[in-house]
Amino acid sequence: MEYVLQSERKFSAQKYDVIVCGGGTSGVFAAISAARGGAKTAIVESKGYVGGIAAEGGCGLHSFYNLWKAFPGTEKRKVVRGLPEEMITRLTALRGASGHNETLMNYGYDSDTLCVDVEMYKYVAMQMLREEKVDIYVNTMVADVLREGQRVTGIIIANHQGNQVLLAKMFIDSTGYGDVCALAGAGYMEPNDYAVANSMGIGGIDIDKYYQFLKKNNALKEYALGPRSGRSGQLIRVDGDWNKLNPEYGKRAKELGMHTVTTTLHDNYFMFIKLNYHMPVSPTDAKELSEAEYELRRRQYEALKLLKDVIPGSENAFIARTSPAITIRRARCIDCEYDLSNEEVINGVHFSDDVFSYGFHDEAPNFQVKNGETYGFPYRAMLVKNMENLFAVGMMVTSDHHAHMSTRNTVSCMAQGQAAGTAAALCVRLNKDNVRDLPYRELYGTLKANNVWFDQDR
Numbered sequence: 001m002e003y004v005l006q007s008e009r010k011f012s013a014q015k016y017d018v019i020v021c022g023g024g025t026s027g028v029f030a031a032i033s034a035a036r037g038g039a040k041t042a043i044v045e046s047k048g049y050v051g052g053i054a055a056e057g058g059c060g061l062h063s064f065y066n067l068w069k070a071f072p073g074t075e076k077r078k079v080v081r082g083l084p085e086e087m088i089t090r091l092t093a094l095r096g097a098s099g100h101n102e103t104l105m106n107y108g109y110d111s112d113t114l115c116v117d118v119e120m121y122k123y124v125a126m127q128m129l130r131e132e133k134v135d136i137y138v139n140t141m142v143a144d145v146l147r148e149g150q151r152v153t154g155i156i157i158a159n160h161q162g163n164q165v166l167l168a169k170m171f172i173d174s175t176g177y178g179d180v181c182a183l184a185g186a187g188y189m190e191p192n193d194y195a196v197a198n199s200m201g202i203g204g205i206d207i208d209k210y211y212q213f214l215k216k217n218n219a220l221k222e223y224a225l226g227p228r229s230g231r232s233g234q235l236i237r238v239d240g241d242w243n244k245l246n247p248e249y250g251k252r253a254k255e256l257g258m259h260t261v262t263t264t265l266h267d268n269y270f271m272f273i274k275l276n277y278h279m280p281v282s283p284t285d286a287k288e289l290s291e292a293e294y295e296l297r298r299r300q301y302e303a304l305k306l307l308k309d310v311i312p313g314s315e316n317a318f319i320a321r322t323s324p325a326i327t328i329r330r331a332r333c334i335d336c337e338y339d340l341s342n343e344e345v346i347n348g349v350h351f352s353d354d355v356f357s358y359g360f361h362d363e364a365p366n367f368q369v370k371n372g373e374t375y376g377f378p379y380r381a382m383l384v385k386n387m388e389n390l391f392a393v394g395m396m397v398t399s400d401h402h403a404h405m406s407t408r409n410t411v412s413c414m415a416q417g418q419a420a421g422t423a424a425a426l427c428v429r430l431n432k433d434n435v436r437d438l439p440y441r442e443l444y445g446t447l448k449a450n451n452v453w454f455d456q457d458r
Helices: 025-036 082-093 118-131 179-183 207-216 247-255 286-310 342-346 401-407 410-429 440-449
Strands: 013-015 018-021 041-044 135-137 141-148 151-159 162-167 170-173 196-203 220-228 231-240 269-277 318-322 354-358 375-378 390-392
Touching: 018 025, 018 410, 025 041, 025 082, 025 118, 025 170, 025 410, 082 118, 082 410, 118 135, 141 162, 141 179, 170 179, 170 410, 179 390, 196 286, 207 220, 207 231, 207 269, 247 286, 269 286, 286 318, 342 375, 342 401, 354 410, 354 440, 375 410, 390 410, 401 410, 410 440
Parallel strands: 013 162, 018 041, 018 170, 041 135, 170 390
Antiparallel strands: 141 151, 151 162, 196 269, 196 318, 220 231, 354 375
16 A cells, blocks of 8 residues: 655634534534534534435434333323424424324334424424524535544544634534544444445335235234325324235345335325345445445345335336435444443433433334333433543444444434533533533533423423
8 A cells, every 4th residue: 555645734724612523313403502502513514414314214213202102001201302302393394294193003112103304304404503503514524633632622624625624622523433533533443233224215106005905915014194295194104024925025125135114204105215234344444335335226226126026006116215325323333431231221220410311222122111211311421531522422322232222213313412512512601621520410401491301300
């Protein structure tokens, strides 16, 4: 391998209080919260839009509620509120989300179904950032990090304008890949324990016919009713056991890494069909990631053919959208001050420094939070070891694979973002250079005042 030594260069610099690196599911909420807390805030995102997997997956968002339906007698509670619920309320008013609807089968996995229109999500997320006067840098990469001692002092960004430096007092890494933490020299591991994915929307296909076909063949696994194309009480989520239809269908779907569940807000449209592929190495490997991009496109093409073979009346189905790029479940796992275990998650442990409560586990019913209750996410779990002013949020925290199956989910990431953004703004306002010096009661009080639900207080 050849090496090139680059000569010293001079960059223009902008100063902020808080910089959020990564405009995904966590990052949007971190930036809005920091700005509402009075901090001059910037958000940097490599794609041309913000929202992350919530804007790319087209999936149901898991989950604002506890798993009450799986445990008769357990109280139904909306346990994630605050800024995430504010966004969903806005989306629902614009017909960009279904609102909360009870799952009517398979509620040992999830009691609530919430479907989101990905294009509306992108719009509303950007709108909310602009309302708070967040400086938005899209189509912009974090190229490097400036560090002094145990502090990040700035980032070097790269876009079509060239390279620039952004300086700040507090930084939040919500890149999903842990790029800022890695560039800053923080400790991490790369377990490569998940498949990467790309989801697609299928037009010209009827969810009602899919439901009736599954029901007729005793293959219906789950469904939910809600608003669709302006009418209430319509099918918005359906899944079936394709092995019961024909073992060959199930085999082909498995080979493609294809999930057969779909959600929708629109007639004649499957908003979400997901394809998985397990890379041989971590998704931080650029060459293998490029190979995976092609492999998932190939699988989408094959999945469309399979759908046409399986579902009656879908002969004219077509791919209406795909995720613009691969979506990941984990790349780097960052070393933070606290690491949640799955035992703590499923036993509903709360901590003295909780920043929100959560009740969903993506491996349910094999793993469920005990009795349909909740666990707490501690402030320490976002604090990067050996760094004074750097938070890590989203899918980059929690090393335990099974615990991570809960903490990495979309609504958990939203709540993490609100907590980190709130904390970063408070550190600036209270002149706390080290995130560990922020008084927890200040953080708790501010989060509670902003409608964050602490389940242990009820």
